[in-house]
Amino acid sequence: METILQVKQIEKIYGNKGSITRAIEDISFQVAKGEFVGIMGPSGSGKTTLLNCISTIDNVTSGHILIGKEDITKMKSGQLSKFRREQLGFIFQDFNLLDTLTAYENIALPLTIQRVSPKKIESRIKKLATQLGIEEVLKKYPYQMSGGQQQRVACARAMICRPALILADEPTGALDSKASRMLLNSFEVLNKSLEATILMVTHDAFTASFAHRILFIKDGRIFNELIRGEDDRKTFFNRIIEVVSLLGGDTNNVL
Amino acid sequence: MYFKIALGNVRRSIRDYGVYFLTLTFGVCLFYVFNSIQAQSVMMALSETQAKMLVLLNNMMGIFSIFVCVVLGFLIVYANNFLIRRRKKELGLYLVLGMNKGTVARILMIETVMIGTLAFAAGLGLGILVSQALTVVTANLFMVQLKAFEFIISFNAIVKSAVFFGGMYLIVLIFNTWVVQRYKLIDLLQGDRRNEALKLRSIGLSAVLFLASLIILGCAYALILDNGFMMFDMEFAASIVLGSIGTFLFFFSLSGFLLKFVQSRQSFYYRNLNMFVMRQLNSRINSAFVSMTVISIMLLLTIGALCTGLSFNQVLAGDVEKTSPYDATLYVYDTPQLGSSLSQDIRDQGLDLDGFAAEAADLDLYDMALKVKDYCSAEVITLMQNSTSQNVGEMTIDFLPLSQLNTALSMQSKPEVTLGDNEYLLTYSMNAAESDILKAVKEHRELTVDGKQLIVSQPALFLQLQNFSAFGNFLTIVLPDSYFVNKLPASQSLNLNYKVSVEEGDAMMDDLAKKYGQTTGLAYNTVTRAEMFEASGGMKLILSYIAVYLGLVFLIASAAILALQQLSESADNVQRYALLRKIGVEEKMIRRSLFIQIAIYFLFPLALAVVHSIVGVSAVIRSLVALAKIDIGSQVLLVGGFLALIYGGYFLITYTSSLSVIRDRVQSRRLE
Secondary structure, X not given: OXXXXXXXXXXXXXXXXXXXXXXXXXEEEEEEOOOEEEEEOOOOOOHHHHHHHHOOOOOOOEEEEEEOOEEHHHOOXXXXXXXXXXXXXXXXXXXXXXXXXXXXXXXXXXHHOOOOOHHHHXXXXXXXXXXXXXXXXXXXXXXXXXXXXXXXXXXXXXXXXXXXXXXXXXXXXXXOHXXXXXXXXXXXXXXXXXXXXXXXXXXXXXXXXXXXXXEEEEOOEEEEEEEXXXXXXXXXXXXXXXXXXXXXXXXXXXX | OHHHHHHHHHHHOHHHHHHHHHHHHHHHHHHHHHXXXXXXXXXXXXXXXXXXXXXXXXXXXXXXXXXXXXXXXXHHHHHHHHHHHHOHHHHHHHHHOOOOHHHHHHHHHHHHHHHHHHHHHHHHHHHHHHHHHHHHHHHHHHOOOEOOOOOOOOHHHHHHHHHHHHHHHHHHHHHHHHHHHHOOHHHXXXXXXXXXXXXXXXXXXXXXXXXXXXXXXXXXXXXXXXXOOOOOOHHHXXXXXXXXXXXXXXXXXXXXXXXXXXXXXXXXXXXXXXXXXXXXXXHHHHHHHHHHHHHHHXXXXXXXXXXXXXXXXXHHHOOHHHXXXXXXXXXXXXXXXXXXXXXXXHHHOOOOOOOOEEEEEEEEEEEEEEEHHHHOOHHHHHHHHOOOOOOHXXXXXXXXXXXXXXXXXXXXXXXXXXXXXXXXXXXXXXXXXXXXXXXXXXXXXXXXXXXEEEEEOOOOEEXXXXXXOOOOOOOEEEEOHHHHOOOOOOEEEEEEEEOOOHHHHHHHHHXXXXXXXXXXXXXXXXXXXXXXXXXXXXXXXXXXXXXXHHHHHHHHHHHHHHHHHHHHHHHHOHHHHXXXXXXXXXXXXXXXXXXXXXXXXXXXXXXXHHHHHHHHHHHHHHHHOOOOOOOOHHHHHHHHHHHHHHHHHHHHHHHHHHHHHHHHHHHHHHHO
16 A cells, blocks of 8 residues: 655754753654554653654654655755645644634635635535535634534645645544544544545544554654554554553553 | 843843834934924024024924823823733733732833833934934024034923923823733733634625715815815814714725625635735724724824925915015005105105115005906905905905006016006916916906006016015006006005115114104004015924924824734734644745735725825815915925835834744744
């Protein structure tokens, strides 16, 4: 299967001579097309840094990241904007919709900056909105929508350009359990019927249990990897919990 | 310790304070400069009239300074309110850490005082430098020499500035304390969440209101053009009220209307960040329309003050050489029934007229019972009516004997004229009746005097008959001398040219007039050219300085409000721009959208103000055109220069600092 994302021995160091923080020590992994990968880890483990590096918002200290066939660590800032625009979709914890725009306009934004014609914009938004169940809220402003609706609109915005990779940072972090479940179902729709490749950072085991494969990160290294395989979600959830408890009670399990 | 916190805060928020500081400095500088004019004048060789003019100027400046202070006071309160709002979270943190509100207010107070003191010092320093330069300009306008250049510091003006600005700060301090007391902790801590609820108006309604505002403005324009700023009556009041309402509605509905309009052009709306820009404007303009209205009106005052203030100059002080063609004119009132000419009567009193006058020519105007309305058109009468309260149509036209005209012409070194027995000649120096006069000459209009028919055959003469502060000859008809035999003049005056120096001549003229007035008991007045020169210089000075003073203050006040608003808005929008970057919008596009937003905020109030002032200024000019021809080209250039420099400067500062606000915050966010 085609590989979408290749992370090769990356390292990220913050700070200057006085104080150095190794946010990422040495991480390598691959994501194939159509995969739904979760990244878990405790606070400070480096998972958000990893996501920022992959999303080209931050740059790595050493190592390489390839998305498709392009090495993003070697791109210049002008190329990066273009790359982000065309190859990546983002979903954030706090939705990050523009509150001055309607849902429709929020979803249209990535297309307008690529100068897609209004007719094409309309047909693409209509189609995607139906799949995500947000046709009714298209004319509403973010403050008129529920959190779950806002997050699904954010999904639509991330998906509208048919990116190679969707990066989700704690997407259920600000949602209640019902809204979380609806959102994750939407993720499954994106993943299965639209063949979206999703990389999701979370520290919530329930959210993570929707993924096909989970990478556990601790202190800037990959600590464990779980593959769902033929397990149903509940079994997978229990396996995740086991690893999480191992991660948490680390006095007995010094790495 | 609080001092340390305050100092740190000032340093940290230097960018927020920058515009504020700059504006305060300008304010103090202007205040000092225009209040120190009199003190500066010691280095000029001034005459008595000029000295009086300066005292008058100083008093006027004092009065206007109170007004300026009120404007600057509002600006400071407004700016402070903005700065506090930007720092809600920080203030909330102090309270959470256990400070009481009094202490927080004290920290704010120290900051305000620190900035204020610095700005005051900087402003005074700048003011002292600028006032030296202004002295040269003053001397130039007065047409006097500088005795010797001295570096002058006016302690009077410093004290005055200190008192005024100290008072203003006191008000700000009280206001700040009140604001801090009023806030709830929860609101402070969540201050950076959306500051204002998005109130969205029906866009259709906006469009209707927008059209309504245009209609209302149109009515206001029609009223003011009709009124011409001459009568402060109901029409004038109605025009001002309608104009204000129209301006308010215009900004109230503008963004909604624009949004509606742009949305209807889908291929434009859904391109690049246009949609984002329009929505940004629409979301903010709901709260910004009040300030945009105020700014627009302030800009109107700026442009109006500068343009008309400087145009009046031309009317009042036009060209003294032309409005005062003789060294002196002696007017005698009440009694034209002297029996002899004025010059003869003076000599008969034993006064030495010929001792200093090379030429002394009588100018007697006669009343031939010809009313203005019987000779001039209704348009001219209406035009003339604008500048006087008397009933112009019922007034009589003056008649002048040919021999006196010729003497006057020769004194002004102009060729003499001859008239046939049945010919008459028209003279004028005001513009009001020009159209009528040209027409009368063209059609050789006839005139009946004492039952005899006369005809105008020669071109009309542009001629100022007596010394006056402006062109004063509305229309004077010249007839051959035979028509005046056995008639008494309606008014008498005497034009003189000296054979001695101007100073000596003026003194002797003054002396002679006094003596003549005492012996005959007649009311008299002398108008000398030298005095007109000084007075016109003085008036020019007073009007220009007041116009520049008020104009500049309004200009910096409005520009500063806009700048602060836009800066704070950029800070509020950091997250939005960060998001745009994440979804791959290029820097160039972001810069462009920011530029457009700020430009719209700066340009729309200015554009409306310019339209308002074109109407207003042309109304004023239409009234003044009766008095003199006005060329406002140079004023327009000057005002344009001021606007471009100050308003444009504020715009650029706002744009570049906004750019760095949204850039910096994003980068520091990255490091978190």
